[in-house]
Amino acid sequence: MAVINRLLIRRSSISSSAFYALFTRSFTSLNSGASTSTTTTTTSASSVSYGALGLWKENKGRNIHAVFLGCPGVGKGTYASRLSNVLGVPHIATGDLVREELASSGPLALKLSEIVNQGQLVPDNVIFNLLSKRLEAGESKGESGFILDGFPRTIRQAEILEGMIEIDLVVNLRLREDALIAKCLGRRICSQCGGNFNVACIDIKGENGRPGIYMAPLLPPPNCESKLITRPDDKEEIVKERLRIYNEMSRPVEQFYRSRGKLLEFDLPGGIPESWPKLLQALNLNNYKDEQSADA
Numbered sequence: 695m696a697v698i699n700r701l702l703i704r705r706s707s708i709s710s711s712a713f714y715a716l717f718t719r720s721f722t723s724l725n726s727g728a729s730t731s732t733t734t735t736t737t738s739a740s741s742v743s744y745g746a747l748g749l750w751k752e753n754k755g756r757n758i759h760a761v762f763l764g765c766p767g768v769g770k771g772t773y774a775s776r777l778s779n780v781l782g783v784p785h786i787a788t789g790d791l792v793r794e795e796l797a798s799s800g801p802l803a804l805k806l807s808e809i810v811n812q813g814q815l816v817p818d819n820v821i822f823n824l825l826s827k828r829l830e831a832g833e834s835k836g837e838s839g840f841i842l843d844g845f846p847r848t849i850r851q852a853e854i855l856e857g858m859i860e861i862d863l864v865v866n867l868r869l870r871e872d873a874l875i876a877k878c879l880g881r882r883i884c885s886q887c888g889g890n891f892n893v894a895c896i897d898i899k900g901e902n903g904r905p906g907i908y909m910a911p912l913l914p915p916p917n918c919e920s921k922l923i924t925r926p927d928d929k930e931e932i933v934k935e936r937l938r939i940y941n942e943m944s945r946p947v948e949q950f951y952r953s954r955g956k957l958l959e960f961d962l963p964g965g966i967p968e969s970w971p972k973l974l975q976a977l978n979l980n981n982y983k984d985e986q987s988a989d990a
């Protein structure tokens with residue numbers, strides 16, 4: 695772990711293959727059964743000083759290593775991307791890495807397209823390979839720190855990652871399931887310009903102490919209206935299946951980080967206009983609010 699951290703802090707000239715060898719070594723030692731079980735001791739998430747996020751680099755000598763967790767469709771990419779602008783660290787979405795590799799003529803592209811075409815999950819070693827290449831490319835450009843989005847997805851991936859690099863903060867975005875399903879079913883894409891919209895107006899009243907939630911629709915401009923299409927995988931049974939898989943495979947990842955005192959639970963109070971300022975507040979980054987709205 696220390697070795698990897700040093701590599702990331704220093705702009706070393708280590709080759710991609712040597713970097714990957716370090717990842718592979720951690721990967722193999724886990725495969726050989728060193729420690730695959732997870733302890734589930736519950737401690738309070740107090741060891742991460744969120745207030746220091748804005749001064750992370752000054753305090754720690756490197757930028758933050760953060761992870762965004764949350765159900766598919768919750769908006770991880772949106773919030774991770776915004777936070778990456780605030781903190782000045784790259785937003786690395788493993789889904790993007792896979793798509794980029796598929797579009798390239800890189801050594802993994804052929805193998806990947808076989809896997810994806812057969813509808814199989816991309817194996818851990820391939821994901822780790824892509825991730826290490828991405829981190830190394832960023833490092834050579836002077837990047838430090840990251841916000842990971844879409845990774846780790848399983849306990850096994852979280853364990854391997856933990857053995858390779860220190861993760862400082864994990865933000866778990868939560869949205870009640872009825873709102874999440876309505877949001878996924880409301881997604882529309884313009885078949886002409888590719889614009890993303892959402893026709894769902896979510897307005898759930900609070901009851902029995904549970905807060906209500908309001909999410910305004912994101913309606914298309916008039917010239918897109920007649921060209922809206924629904925992605926084939928935004929059907930109710932497929933959305934529910936994605937949630938089932940998330941609950942089975944990824945929910946334990948939350949506990950993995952909770953037990954290590956790294957998890958920040960964040961209940962989305964609504965759409966982006968309501969949620970973004972509150973997320974900054976939860977991270978003690980209020981002073982960035984003005985800067986952001988000035989940009990907008």
Ligand SMILES: [Zn+2]
Binds near residue numbers: 887889917921
């Ligand atoms: Zn359009």
